[in-house]
Amino acid sequence: MTAQAQAVTELKVESYTDVVGPEVPMLGPVADGGVLIATTANGCWGPMITPEMKSGHEVTQPVAVAGAQVGDAVALTIRRVVVRSKATASGTDTGIPVRCHGDPYVAAVCPSCGKKNPPSYVKGTGLQAIRCKECDAEVLPFNVPNGYTMVFDEGRAIGLTVNKAVAERIALNSEDYSGLPPASQQHSVLVLALADLVGVLTRVRPMIGNIGTLPAVTMPSSHNAGDFGQFLVDAPHDLGLPQAMLGQRTDGHMDVDSVGEGTVVICPVKVPGAGIYVGDVHAMQGDGEVAGHTTDVAAEVVLQVSLIKGLDIDGPMLLPRKEDLPPLARPYSKDELAKGSQLAQALGVELQGTVVPVQVVGSGADLTAAVSNGIERLAKVAGTSTEEIRNRITITGGIEIGRLPGVVQVTALLPLARIDQLGLGEIYRRQYGL
Numbered sequence: 001m002t003a004q005a006q007a008v009t010e011l012k013v014e015s016y017t018d019v020v021g022p023e024v025p026m027l028g029p030v031a032d033g034g035v036l037i038a039t040t041a042n043g044c045w046g047p048m049i050t051p052e053m054k055s056g057h058e059v060t061q062p063v064a065v066a067g068a069q070v071g072d073a074v075a076l077t078i079r080r081v082v083v084r085s086k087a088t089a090s091g092t093d094t095g096i097p098v099r100c101h102g103d104p105y106v107a108a109v110c111p112s113c114g115k116k117n118p119p120s121y122v123k124g125t126g127l128q129a130i131r132c133k134e135c136d137a138e139v140l141p142f143n144v145p146n147g148y149t150m151v152f153d154e155g156r157a158i159g160l161t162v163n164k165a166v167a168e169r170i171a172l173n174s175e176d177y178s179g180l181p182p183a184s185q186q187h188s189v190l191v192l193a194l195a196d197l198v199g200v201l202t203r204v205r206p207m208i209g210n211i212g213t214l215p216a217v218t219m220p221s222s223h224n225a226g227d228f229g230q231f232l233v234d235a236p237h238d239l240g241l242p243q244a245m246l247g248q249r250t251d252g253h254m255d256v257d258s259v260g261e262g263t264v265v266i267c268p269v270k271v272p273g274a275g276i277y278v279g280d281v282h283a284m285q286g287d288g289e290v291a292g293h294t295t296d297v298a299a300e301v302v303l304q305v306s307l308i309k310g311l312d313i314d315g316p317m318l319l320p321r322k323e324d325l326p327p328l329a330r331p332y333s334k335d336e337l338a339k340g341s342q343l344a345q346a347l348g349v350e351l352q353g354t355v356v357p358v359q360v361v362g363s364g365a366d367l368t369a370a371v372s373n374g375i376e377r378l379a380k381v382a383g384t385s386t387e388e389i390r391n392r393i394t395i396t397g398g399i400e401i402g403r404l405p406g407v408v409q410v411t412a413l414l415p416l417a418r419i420d421q422l423g424l425g426e427i428y429r430r431q432y433g434l
Helices: 164-171 174-178 228-232 243-248 334-347 367-382 386-396 416-421 425-432
Strands: 008-013 027-040 063-065 073-083 087-091 120-122 130-132 147-152 158-161 201-203 207-213 264-268 276-282 299-308 317-319 355-363 398-403 407-415
Touching: 027 276, 063 276, 073 207, 073 276, 087 174, 147 164, 164 174, 207 264, 228 243, 264 425, 276 299, 317 425, 355 367, 355 416, 355 425, 367 386, 367 398, 367 407, 386 407, 407 416, 416 425
Parallel strands: 008 027, 027 063
Antiparallel strands: 027 299, 073 264, 073 299, 087 147, 120 130, 147 158, 158 201, 207 276, 264 317, 317 355, 355 407, 398 407
């Protein structure tokens, strides 16, 4: 991208990166109001078993937004998420210390020849299949204590975990089943033929685990959050950072299960042009992602982009679908408003007026730190004290866990008048039918 490039109203993205930051080249720019059509590569496990990659994620190459400057924000309305994979695999993990330099997600090392982030290839199936191109040693930097392979029905409505025989057949045809796009650099996790969990049926509910804008410091795309980012602090590899630099993150890797079709994600702009990227789409995920990983899939994601000038936020704001909001934070019905008005009149109390559900993402080293971060961010949006926000969350919202160990959603009903002051009224009215 050059400064003279003409803004486009629609842009297809089919190129990828593992590292994000101000030095990563951007596509575009896309115009305010434009549309991005992104073909995403599979998220965690593929990059995790590909030691030459320096991140646990492979995300789309970032896209500049015309006119976006530091201190602005970008609203991404998720129009469509379509699962392209026929099957996926996942499980719990433990790192193998002799096959990495501090962080198995970022700094894999061949235990035989000592090559850092060694180029690799696939030889057969199973945990022994990932081999160093230099010396043919096993270089998979993770063990999988409990894993599974899952196949989807043709309509991508349900998934079923399969036995070892089926997993082996899929492993031998992983290219077809994975749906990996041509420009992706990762190995398919399907080659591991995982089958510890068999015969489990689940619903497909696609969500996006990593979506946002470039951080102001270079980091692995999987570590762009307050919890995973802790692994970078004074790390021995090339992408290590001092603690103070984690404040430059944008929390794109949030793993919030409601971030799917119909949700709006408002992202901070911390580098000129914003740099929108997306990846780590999951077929489904329960709150907390307690296994550490879930069903990574290739997908088509369609985003509509809106530039919000001067909205200086530190991390993402979310406008989930009504049904995905905490019960206490859902917009009031006409009947509820009528009862509230009647009660207020009887008691001589003036109602605050129209309120809307405002949700922010908080992240930190653990859940306590993440909640504190989220409360501070919501207080800044509301223009009030953290003490008031704690009360509002308790009686008109809630705290939800996006991902362990430290990503949460913090939600409360706030006056629409305040949201109008921030220039967000139109977005909230449209999302919640006000």
